[in-house]
Amino acid sequence: MTPIFKVDHTNCQDCPIRHRAVCxxxxxxxxxxxxxxxxxxxxxxxxxxxxxxxxxxxxxxxxxxxxxxxxxxxxxxxxxxxxxxxxxxxxxxxxxxxxxxxxxxxxxxxxxxxxxxxxxxxxxxxxxxxxxxxxxxxxxxxxxxxxxVLGRKTAREKIASLLSIIARRDASISKKGNSGPIVFDLPLTREAMADYLGLTLETVSRQISALKKDQVISLQGKRHVTIPDMGRLMEEAGDDSDGGFLV
Amino acid sequence: MTPIFKVDHTNCQDCPIRHRAVCxxxxxxxxxxxxxxxxxxxxxxxxxxxxxxxxxxxxxxxxxxxxxxxxxxxxxxxxxxxxxxxxxxxxxxxxxxxxxxxxxxxxxxxxxxxxxxxxxxxxxxxxxxxxxxxxxxxxxxxxxxxxxVLGRKTAREKIASLLSIIARRDASISKKGNSGPIVFDLPLTREAMADYLGLTLETVSRQISALKKDQVISLQGKRHVTIPDMGRLMEEAGDDSDGGFLV
DNA sequence: TGCGTGCTTTGACAGAGATCAAGTGGAAAC
DNA sequence: GTTTCCACTTGATCTCTGTCAAAGCACGCA
Missing domain, CATH: 2.60.120.10 (Jelly Rolls)
Known part of the structure; x- marks a missing residue:
């Protein structure tokens, strides 16, 4: 994403924020x-x-x-x-x-x-x-x-879709390579995830447990997620290609 | 809605289309x-x-x-x-x-x-x-x-929401007054409605029948709809105010 | 140390909507 | 007039997810 006011931030020396949209x-x-x-x-x-x-x-x-x-x-x-x-x-x-x-x-x-x-x-x-x-x-x-996602995916696919989005966003920042496990912290509570996905928080919790049990993801604590195989997660999400979410 | 190329269409004499966005x-x-x-x-x-x-x-x-x-x-x-x-x-x-x-x-x-x-x-x-x-x-x-609509409304509310949108769009064209029954033709098949609402066509059909039975709407044929009381329909849709859909 | 509070997990059960399967009705085609 | 076709309706059953309820866990606070 290019910033509104200027594409190149390299000469942005005294800018206190350095975020991408407005500077x-x-x-x-x-x-x-x-x-x-x-x-x-x-x-x-x-x-x-x-x-x-x-x-x-x-x-x-x-x-x-x-x-x-x-x-x-x-x-x-x-x-x-x-x-x-x-x-x-x-x-x-x-x-x-x-x-x-x-x-x-x-x-x-x-x-x-x-x-x-x-x-x-x-x-x-x-x-x-x-x-x-x-x-x-x-x-x-x-x-x-x-x-x-909201209209046609199952609860499990919804969770996988959301994790996939967050993983990809973080990956684009923290990782260069395309392989290897992806690690990130969930920035949302179970309730917020439920509100995003049109589910209840109980269903969110159950589906996360299920994905963990099936080793699609692993959890350290409640929020820290490791994804051993991104391709597997995307299959679970029902995404046909790697093109996709633009959040 | 104002057109892209010109706001005022009054001097648009030889325009073969006269639609609103591009002329x-x-x-x-x-x-x-x-x-x-x-x-x-x-x-x-x-x-x-x-x-x-x-x-x-x-x-x-x-x-x-x-x-x-x-x-x-x-x-x-x-x-x-x-x-x-x-x-x-x-x-x-x-x-x-x-x-x-x-x-x-x-x-x-x-x-x-x-x-x-x-x-x-x-x-x-x-x-x-x-x-x-x-x-x-x-x-x-x-x-x-x-x-x-997709994430949180029930099937009945979904149908009412869709009817409400179509009714309001047609109303803005065909009616000036704010009261009285609204009449229009459904431009969508049951299957298209289902695809819009994240339902199956059977559920769409059942809910339309239910709304008919409860006299929220009446049907002449399969597609011609009469809405005796728009406020009632909007209640059924779960819309809290008259602000809303911008389709 | 003990206790509350907020977030999360798990269980039992019920219900809305999906699925599978006939059947209806109206319009076009023969 | 009859047949065919398509959109639609209706019924029976199943299942996924919501609902209600209880309990676990981590953290801060007294």
Whole structure:
């Protein structure tokens, strides 16, 4: 993923964040305006950042940690509809009211921009609009991939799909080679996984136990996962090819 | 919805299509270039327009009829991931390979643009990129709404949700008033509805029968639906407010 | 050390929806 | 008029996942 403001971060010396989507320090031309409208916010795990229906006077992107978008029905059923990883964008230019709850799933730092000036900047800086379009299309693809998971996969396949996504994301950061076991920490509680997958937390727990028993994965503690054979996991997920999730 | 090329269609005299998303005839400045790269295609109900994995050398928008995006797993399970109504956009600038099957659900006319020139035009015409961003964000919202439907709603609520969407879309075209019964034809087979909702066609049929029995809807024939009380239907769908679906 | 609290696991059971299997009805074709 | 075909409906049964309940485990706190 290329940053909105600049592709190359190598000369990004005094940038405190170095995350990939928004890095105003990297672009001298836009720096001055942005300093006025940009700020950082930190959240603790579990904190709600925005409530559905709230006025949204900023947009922003995730610097570190994980945030989630969730929808809740009157009777309390909730469905996660987005998982925001570092560099992902929150908020929509032109929208006043937040349509989802946004929650910090882990401790989180966001880089926020006041909405009005950001919109103006977008009007005068075409490559921001282009970059935003690209990111939105990626998110749309990811959402559609999830619709297949939610609509047609079994509980076991759902879990395998989720693990596969997280593994691949971490792999792209921590590993170069394509073989060997993959190791990572689950950034989600069982309940959050259930909300993402349209399951109950009990079913999530049972299926994780089953995958462990069948040696598709192994667990150290509750959250630390080792995947001995990524191909095997992807078979379990029902993915036909290695193309796929774009989260 | 405003068109990509021009907001106001009142002076769109010789435009043969007059659909809302793309109407090249409306904009004199862009006309000449576009005449070279624009063409129409018709499809019969059931025809596949693009296979997943195909090279895509065009983008376009739906003029009339309904198209669907579907994903299929190796074993044949299929999930619809998008429903394209007139004015909706197909294809993605910058993408070579189609990620989904695109099928004509009803008889269909599309307005297509060769991809390369369209991309160039987009580069030089900022408002096209902006419009596309807006449409993509709308689609993303609709996809996320569907994730709630797929993940957390019961079969009955799913059917009610789908009917509610179709009713509201038709209502926005055919009705001005907000009360009174709503009448429309289902543009989908039971199987297509099932693929959209992550159900089997038998369950779809049973739930439609149940809604009929409970007088939430009434049917003339298999496809012609009357909704006596829209509020009642939305209750059945589990929608808490009238805000909602953006398909 | 002991105790609560939050997250997780596991068990027993029930129910919503899938699966398998006929059967209906209407429209086009012969 | 009859046949054929296709979309749809309905029934019987099975099974996966949800629900309710209890218990385990790790960690912080008194």
């Amino acid at each position: 105003a320090h990297c672009d001298a031309d836009e720096l001055e305006e942005l300093e006025e409208i940009k700020y950082y916010r930190s959240f603790e795990a579990g904190q709600t950042i925005i409530w559905s229906g709230d006025q949204m006077n900023f947009v922003g992107s995730v610097v570190s940690g994980i945030a989630s978008l969730t929808q809740t029905m009157e009777d309390g059923r909730t469905q996660m509809v987005g998982l925001l990883l570092p560099s992902d964008f929150v908020g929509r230019p032109g929208r006043e009211i937040a349509p989802y709850d946004v929650q910090a799933t882990t401790d989180l730092v966001m880089c926020c921009f006041r909405k009005k000036p950001f919109e103006e900047l977008m009007g005068t800086t075409p490559h921001i609009a282009h970059r935003l379009l690209q990111m939105t299309l990626d998110e749309l693809d990811a959402a559609r991939e999830w619709m297949l | 090249a005839h409306c904009d004199a400045d862009e006309l000449e270039e576009l005449e070279e790269i624009k063409y129409y295609r018709s499809f019969e109900a059931g025809q596949t327009i693009i296979w997943s994995g195909d090279q895509m050398n065009f983008v376009g928008s739906v003029v009339s009829g309904i198209a669907s995006l579907t994903q299929t797993m190796e074993d044949g399970r299929t999930q619809m991931v998008g429903l394209l109504l007139p004015s909706d956009f197909v294809g993605r600038p910058g993408r070579e390979i189609a990620p989904y099957d695109v099928q004509a659900t009803t008889d269909l006319v599309m307005c297509c643009f060769r991809k390369k020139p369209f991309e160039e035009l987009m580069g030089t015409t900022p408002h096209i990129a902006h419009r596309l961003l807006q449409m993509t964000l709308d689609e993303l919202d609709a996809a996320r709404e569907w994730m709630l």
